[in-house]
Amino acid sequence: MTVRHVLLSGIVGSTAYGLAREGSDVDRLGVFAAPTERLHGLHLPKESHVTTAPDRTLHEAAKWCRLALGGNPTAMELVWLPAELYEVRTPLGEELIGIRGSFLCAKRVRDAYLGYATQQFRRLDARGGGPLPADLHARVAKHARHLKRLCHQGLELYTTGRLTIRVESPEEYHDFGERVAADPSVALPLLRFYESAFDETPGVLPERPDEAPAEAWLRRVRAHFYATGATVPAGPSTGVPGQRR
Template identity: 35%
Template sequence: MAPAVTPEALVRDHTIYSCVMGSRAFGLATDGSDTDRRGVFLAPAPLYWRMDKPPTHVQGPADEQFSWELERFLELALRANPNVLECLHSPLVERLDHTGRELLSLRGAFLSREAHRTFVRYAVGQRKKLEADVRRHGAPRWKHAMHLLRLLACCRDLLRSGELVIDVGADRERLLEVKRGEVAWPRVEAWMTRLAEEADAAAPGSPLPREPDRARVEDFLVRTRRASALQTYTHHEVAQGVVGGGLVGQQ
């Protein structure tokens, strides 16, 4: 049995894909912007043969770093989780191996009209928090308001085109004005409402499929897990003579 692996080692040694997210990926970075890193690691197969399973996600080890285990990441992406879907489309890739490249080749398999429900549901929750801030403090958290506008525009454009593009492009300056508190809250609210209505209008005729391609994603997961298990046999049991009788040949 392989020794235990720390969460930090899983991220350090088994990451298949990592990227920069947040303002830097969205085209909204300024001099004071943080560098938010997101990644996907593949826990080695032997870790699942224990009673204690590997973590589904790891915070750190660096500041502003968060990683998902592959299966959890795929599960969330199939549910059209906005943060996870956008992670697959970052223009700022920092680490990528052959499994990560196949993951990125599956980006289209996760996109469906389900994104309308999940993006808008997330936006509604965030908008309620902003409205509560206005009631309590007289103003929202402007940075959060900026990112909510960005998310709603991203959702609308995804439903219209069938493609997920996370860079804000020509909207950069308008959105940064919101972040700086230079746009009155009623105007920001009106902008949010318009974007949500445009997303609703785009949903029925969207070129996106009704559901994600779960079978294609599951095939990728099964093949990846099998390869990890076979690699374990190759590196450990063959050296010990455990599979000398043809166990690997029977796979």
């Protein structure tokens, strides 16, 4: 799959979190810009391109902004990656990283991160206890690790306005996953702890996100890709070549 006008792209998922082990998939996430003229016709361009082998998801700029404004944890991690995990980082992508804080608000961060973690727990709890086939055991353990990560990252974002992608103690997460795979009820105290922490810890985020920077950024993207033959500008520090329409 060839997608033009990629503005920002990097390695996300378990590799970014520091939880990958031998055989783990390498997941990539990015933002691209549709040619502006194609947004005015009867048939709009695809808003997302998803492939496997390699595992890559690319969202069109407007869709990514909507996901981020809604507090979507997967979308949000793209603009908080360690520098070495970016594979495409254009000047417009740099601008997006620069306004990442404006996408945040207290309610949406809490609802998204804690809500996703709660969904993970319900899936785990529905499986019940007892021995599992090896492939299912691995999947349940992975879901448990993500539950713990979502809780921790969500609370950090809620209370500090910052998001640390790489977890501090990967083995702690793997151990937790194994214990939950053996007994899903192990996850409940952790979930309850974070529910209380969200209730009791003062947050630093505003009541609503500031949409103005995202709107201004998106308009710059549209203006740039309106002219025939527009290319993605490459900054001297990125080494990312311009991409022609």
